[in-house]
Amino acid sequence: MAYDLEKVRTDDGLGEVWTLNFGPQHPATHTTIRLVLKLDGEKVVKCTPHIGYLHSGFEKLGEDLDFNQYVVVTDRMNYVSPLANNIAWHGTVERLMGIEVTPRCRFLRVIMAELSRISDHLLSVGAAALDLGAFTPFLYGFYEREMIYDLFELACGHRFTNSYTRVGGLSQDIPDGWVDRCRVFCGRLPKALDDIESLLTTNRIFVDRTKGIGVVSRDEAIAWSLTGPLARASGVRRDLRKDEPYLCYEEFDFKVPIATGGDCYARYLVRVEEMRQSLRILEQALDKLPVGPVSVDPNTKMTLPPKREVYGSIEGLIHHFEMIMPNRSFTPPLGEVYHANETANGELGFFIVSDGGPRAYRARCRPPSFIHMQAMPLMIEGHQISDVVAVLGSLNIIAAELDR
DSSP: OOEEEEEEEETTEEEEEEEEEEOSSOGGGSSSOEEEEEEETTEEEEEEEEOOTTOOOHHHHTTTSBTTTTHHHHTTTSTTSHHHHHHHHHHHHHHHHTOOOOHHHHHHHHHHHHHHHHHHHHHHHHHHHHHTTOOHHHHHHHHHHHHHHHHHHHHHSOSSSOOOEETTEESSOOOTTHHHHHHHHHHHHHHHHHHHHHHHTTOHHHHHHHTTSSOOOHHHHHHTTOOHHHHHTTTOOOOHHHHSOOTTGGGSOOOOOOOSOOSHHHHHHHHHHHHHHHHHHHHHHHHHOOOSOSSOOGGGSSSOOOHHHHHHOHHHHHHHHHHHSTTSSOOOOSEEEEEEEEETTEEEEEEEEEOSSSBOSEEEEEOHHHHHHTTHHHHHTTSBTTHHHHHHHHHTOOGGGTOO
16 A cells, blocks of 8 residues: 655644555455545545446447347446346346346346345445454355355356346246245345344444444435435435336335435445345245246247257257347347346446447446445545445445446
8 A cells, every 4th residue: 555645734724644545456445446545644534536447348348249248248247246237238128129028037037136136235244244353244144145156057057147138038947946946045044144133233343333434314325326225224215126116026025124324334234134125025036936938939039049949940040040140130129228227236227229230329337336436435534544444345336337
């Protein structure tokens, strides 16, 4: 960490202020983020975030790859819950093209989205606790995340970068026995959450390090466009699953956790309760899971044919060829569309402009981490340097979402 000394006017008059580079190579940043801190002793008087260390050009890639190919790029945005990105992207494409996915597809996408939310929150809570010296909750959370990765691998063959969705459906249906394994996970997670809460919720050190730290009021949360757990921890009652239902969320009974503290501790409490509510959704979705195809009728030429038809019939091979070859696949209408999902970190939205071609003329993304990072100075200025790790952990910033 590099630093220098300069003289600036502080609250107490003319004084010496250190400039400290927090990151980008620092374990508590969780990723490649650089914070330039102005310190009056141990007090942060100014914080300037610097992004751009994980630039991938993912928006421009959305204008070069077709609507199915681009799903592999969405995996690498919020790589902690990539399936949620897949679902948001193809939900936007399907809205552009006027495609109504099958009931089974809608339910499976909800199941995968809620598993992704739990996985993301487990990492956020566990890593935030680890930054403050609590190692055991981190292990409890990661063990459960491995169970989720097992479920993802069974469903689509990939543990991490899933690329599970397709325009009009999914790459494949879940295998036999998958629902039973998911029920086993749903049955064991409450015990893990109880264990995590028993170690943190009333832990004197954890409470002292998070309560009253990084406070954001309700009005400030709205003014800074915060969404997800950050906004709800400040009393903002907004959740796209309730306010603008998509897929089949209107069919499920669940609550949206709200807190009023607006601090790191409130964000922790909201995330833990959101995992419990995600379990409620999962249990209902597994009970109601419809039978039938997971993709729209291939004869509509709106989706890729099943692999068994590609390898087993000339018609399937021709269909696959036509969907894959440039300028012969998708023909969406002219126009533009914005669609957003409620992911673990908040509102993840995609904006697509179509010129009628097989790929987006313009593709833009509203990633929650990019919006939330701008509020870092608001949360940390006036606190101690040791509070930086607590605030960063409560934000759950994913650097791959920060860069365009």
